[in-house]
Amino acid sequence: MRAAVIGSGSFGTALANVLAVNCEQVGLWGRDAALADAINTRHENSGYLPGIPISPRVQATTSLKVALEGAEMVVLATPSHATRDVISHALPYLPKHAPIITVAKGIENETLLTMTELLEDCLPEEYHPYIAVLSGPSFAKELAQRMPTVVTIASHWDKVAVRCQKALQTETFRSYTSNDVVGVQYGGALKNVIAIAAGIADGLGMGHNARAAIITRGLAEITRLAVRKGGNPLTLSGLSGMGDLVLTCTGELSRNRHVGMELGRGRALQEILADMKQVAEGVKTAKSARDLSRKVGVELPICDQVYAIAYEGKSARAAVVELMTRQPKSELV
């Protein structure tokens, strides 16, 4: 079997390494020719996963045509804000009848579309039955190091989810299938915003009680939005919901939590982002969450405060006071 991964950042490379267990060849597309060359000759992605061996079956290239040639499975692993542009360039070479799996965890700012909705928007209808999403607690570094990782693969079409599950099954990588494409994607995208909030609390030195409260109430608001958009509430207590939320709000490897910690320490967003090479999807998704909240009339109080701190210069301490002194309510409302 031959697979293609579009996006040679940390997660694309890590997933290419997983696919290389069951595939004879994995084409890995990226924009950086020097990086592609290094992956092919030294079998290491020194820019994103330094020191971690990458299978020689992974063949990096800057040509979408070469990466996608003969692929029986396509993974899209560029950040969500780049997905529309990348898929439009990939379309002429995109194989028919091959699953197309998005792993980006974000909601597009301008359209408020999830990644599978965006793919349906960009691709001709004949591709739609092959669209799937992979999400769940999966730091790229641990995945690449072949540490045990378990995720959810969702598709409207069961057969497609099962095909992806089989291709990715290894001794250290396991997945569960789902048809709740909506719940899986809102869980994956919104947990990044809540992780920024958890980081802010940590940056302010607010302790374990505050972090647990953010995770729990964060899950409540993610679930509220996902259910309003047609998701199954049980999905949000699964791997792509609570599982990924806990990982990202507590894990030292999280880029979103890192952004939050620096915001909590009083640094400005642009200054924090300028120091980062990798994407923190929650920054852009905070804006989508705020707009979605207004559009569909669902309260997302923690996401709203993250937006205000990151984009409007609100003081993190003032945001905490505002959250704590909201109108008293019942927990289950």
Ligand SMILES: NC(=O)c1ccc[n+]([C@@H]2O[C@H](COP(=O)([O-])OP(=O)(O)OC[C@H]3O[C@@H](n4cnc5c(N)ncnc54)[C@H](O)[C@@H]3O)[C@@H](O)[C@H]2O)c1
């Ligand atoms: N890293 C993880 O642990 C992890 C885990 C699960 C899911 N994800 C998700 O996977 C997606 C990719 O994340 P990542 O961690 O690999 O990011 P990254 O920052 O490590 O790499 C991003 C890659 O996309 C490329 N890129 C950026 N903008 C581009 C553009 N406009 N056009 C083409 N290529 C572009 C970069 O050159 C880089 O190769 C994100 O949505 C992220 O949330 C990441």
Ligand SMILES: O=P(O)(O)OC[C@H](O)CO
């Ligand atoms: O490093 P983060 O915060 O982008 O999180 C990475 C993954 O989404 C964790 O599952």
